[in-house]
Amino acid sequence: MRKALIALLVLAVLSFAGAIAFVYSGVIDVSATTKDPGFVRWVLMKTMRRSAAARAEGIAPPALDAPDRVKKGAVGYEAMCSPCHGAPGREGSEIGKGLNPPPPDLAHSAKELTAAQLFWLTKNGVRMTGMPAFGPTHDDEAIWDIIAFVQRLPVMGAEEYATLTATSAEHHHH
Numbered sequence: 001m002r003k004a005l006i007a008l009l010v011l012a013v014l015s016f017a018g019a020i021a022f023v024y025s026g027v028i029d030v031s032a033t034t035k036d037p038g039f040v041r042w043v044l045m046k047t048m049r050r051s052a053a054a055r056a057e058g059i060a061p062p063a064l065d066a067p068d069r070v071k072k073g074a075v076g077y078e079a080m081c082s083p084c085h086g087a088p089g090r091e092g093s094e095i096g097k098g099l100n101p102p103p104p105d106l107a108h109s110a111k112e113l114t115a116a117q118l119f120w121l122t123k124n125g126v127r128m129t130g131m132p133a134f135g136p137t138h139d140d141e142a143i144w145d146i147i148a149f150v151q152r153l154p155v156m157g158a159e160e161y162a163t164l165t166a167t168s169a170e171h172h173h174h
């Protein structure tokens with residue numbers, strides 16, 4: 001019994017030392033241009049989606065169909081999201097193109113995620129990725145405006161988007 005305990009302790013100390021040596025060795029390539037293997041991408045994506053699903057359960061969306069919501073949301077989206085996620089008829093900028101994991105096309109995400117899940121992800125961001133949390137800088141209403149817009153992305157063309165973002169002048173912080 002005692003021997004087993006000592007062996008376990010030695011093993012724990014060795015693996016800790018091994019882990020530290022591994023970190024210090026610099027053997028891991030942290031460059032954003034290094035592609036993760038498919039299964040690693042799958043694990044990360046599933047973890048992110050399941051985490052959002054679990055945490056969005058208690059969130060009840062307000063009415064999202066008011067026309068001024070979509071319009072305000074479009075202006076916010078253009079300023080804060082389009083550089084990474086792109087917009088109808090347009091790809092993301094060089095900022096979005098250099099990210100790993102890549103920012104997904106939110107027209108697809110809008111079909112796969114509920115409003116509450118989209119809201120939770122936008123408010124809280126995704127740790128260790130390029131996806132920022134907008135909760136620290138925006139109130140819930142402003143974030144719901146953007147979600148109302150994101151839900152319209154699957155059916156929105158470049159022209160409608162241009163009209164929505166051109167007419168109302170600026171993106172206001174709350």
Ligand code: HEC
Nearest residue numbers: 048080081084101102103104109118121122126129130131
């Ligand atoms: C600086 C780049 C960047 C900006 C700006 C950004 N995002 Fe993201 N976003 C990302 C990245 C990268 C991911 C992928 C994270 C991952 O794969 O784990 C992501 C993921 C998401 C997801 C999850 C999509 C899915 O299919 O699971 C949502 C929703 C989202 N972003 C919404 C937004 C909204 C709304 C805005 C603007 C308010 C925004 N993002 C601004 C980089 C960005």
